[in-house]
Amino acid sequence: MDRSLVCTPAKDRDPFGEMKIFGGSASGGLARAICRHLGVSLAKSETKIFSEGNIFVRVLENVRGRDVFIVQGTEQPVNDNLMELLFWIDAFKRASATQVTAVIPFFSYAKGDKKDEPRVSIRARVIADALEAVGADRVLTMDLHSPQIQGFFKIPVDHLYAGPVLTAYFRKQHIPNLVVAAPDVGFAKTAQRYADLMKAPLIIGNKTRPDHEERAEILDVIGDVRGKNVLIVDDFTISGGTLIEMAHACKSRGAKDIYACVSHGVFSKGSATKVSASPIKELVLTDTIGKWPEPLAENCRRISVSRLFAEAIISIHQRESVSRLFDTEVEPELIEECADDEPEPPVWAR
Structure with a gap:
């Protein structure tokens, strides 16, 4: 058959290019879950790490003229995952993808958003510049530690919030006499949105941290917690220290x-032991991160934000508004708990 005579009828063509979703080695499980919600197959790709540490990525499908989404977080190992993301974007652009959206569930360097000490780098700005330099057309992420990081980019950034999903899980528990707690003043504005969704009052912790290495200390709690059940909310935790200190302060x-x-x-190494021994009855997190240096504590539970990412991706692909997903109440019946089994690992060459 003469292939030059075969074409797709104009009425059947996607005006924005066929959507292709790829998963990097850091976020393969979340990428698969997103694809299940969208009813599409995860696009084929390959990642290798050679014996000297070099990272190699290869796209195993045609992406010319396609609308490409690469799901790749920047959790541990942070720099390896970040470099892999940059290589993916470069590979898609060189393969003539129409648009490349970097779906970054966890933006690791978000704490480096300002020059608050002499002679330090504004690391988040460096990452933004790097993503633009390799050709990213837009970014989709969740709960940036500093929302103003969106202003570091010259390309569109869609910023999702896990709050509606997390609060839906706890609304399903019907916890009586509940108050929502922000561990510090910096998170109070976001915590107020959690409190509004839970229809509960807000209390605030007065936190201090002497330096980068010292653990956080809760000096006081603003608000009444006596006889109340408390839900502590935050955007992320590394060691569990702030959550644990706030829990002790409330107790x-x-x-x-x-x-x-x-x-x-x-969750850095050693955090599971501390969380298990803490007064926290249940610590709920999302599947923006799926790999840790050790198993999670027994009182940790994971719920999925894959449906939220799927809705955002289809909205971006169809050139529709994403803002409808911000702070919208999620029906508790739609909450999905994550399975304990790990997805198949990527291809590694050592």
Whole structure:
């Protein structure tokens, strides 16, 4: 057959190019879950790490003229995952993709958003410049530690919030006499949105941290927790230290059960033991991160934000508004708990 005579009828063509979703080695499980919601197959790709540490990526499908989404977080190992993301974007652009959206569930360098000490780098700005330099057309992410990072980009950034999903999970628990707690003033504005969704009052912790290495200390709690059940909310946790300190502060002031939730459970080595031994009855996190240096603590539970990412991706692909997903109440019946089994790992060459 003469292939030059075969074409797709104009009425059957996607005016924005066929959508292709790829998963990097950091976020393969979340990418598969997103594809299940969208009813599409995860596009084929390959990642290798050679013996000297070099990262190699290869696109195994035709992406010319396609609308490409690459799902790749920047959790541990942070720099390897970041470099892999940059290589993916470069590969898609060189393969003539129409648009490349970097779906970054967890933006690791978001804490480096300002020059608050002499002679330091504004790391988040460097990452933004790097993503633009390799050709990213837009970014889709969730719960940036500093929302103003969106202003570092010259390309569109769609910023999703896990709050509606996390609060839906706890609304399903029907916890009586509940108050929502922000561990510090910096998170109070976001915590107020959680409190509004839970229809509960807000209390705030007065936190101090002497330097980068010292653990956080809760000096005081603004608000009444005596006889109340407390839900501590935050955007991420690395060691669990801030959540645990806030839990102890609430307990010492007469609180009953302590719950906590975070968008991103980063969890460094040794955190599981501390979280298990803490007053926190249940710590809920999302699947923006899926790999840790050790198993999660027994009182940790994971719920999926894949449906939210899927809705955002289809909205971007169809050139529709994404803002409708911000702070919209999620039906508790739609909450999905993550399975314990890990997805198949990527191809590694050592």
